[in-house]
Amino acid sequence: xxxxxxxxxxxxxxxxxxxxxxxxxxxxxxxxxxxxxxxxxxxxxxxxxxxxxxxxxxxxxxxxxxxxxxx
Numbered sequence: 001x002x003x004x005x006x007x008x009x010x011x012x013x014x015x016x017x018x019x020x021x022x023x024x025x026x027x028x029x030x031x032x033x034x035x036x037x038x039x040x041x042x043x044x045x046x047x048x049x050x051x052x053x054x055x056x057x058x059x060x061x062x063x064x065x066x067x068x069x070x071x
Contacts, residue, residue: 011065024065034061
């Protein structure tokens with residue numbers, strides 16, 4: 001079992017409004033399978049929140065990147 005979280009890179013940001021954006025993320029080791037409605041926990045080391053924040057995946061499983069829409 002891996003102890004390190006998966007690392008993703010932001011490939012593109014689509015700004016919908018000044019306070020809502022969609023981030024498109026890709027994984028260095030290939031994208032894992034997921035189903036509609038699934039969520040991922042996102043960790044930002046600089047916020048010092050070890051539990052991260054949960055975001056629903058807003059992209060279709062056939063796409064080559066995770067998309068999460070944030071406010």
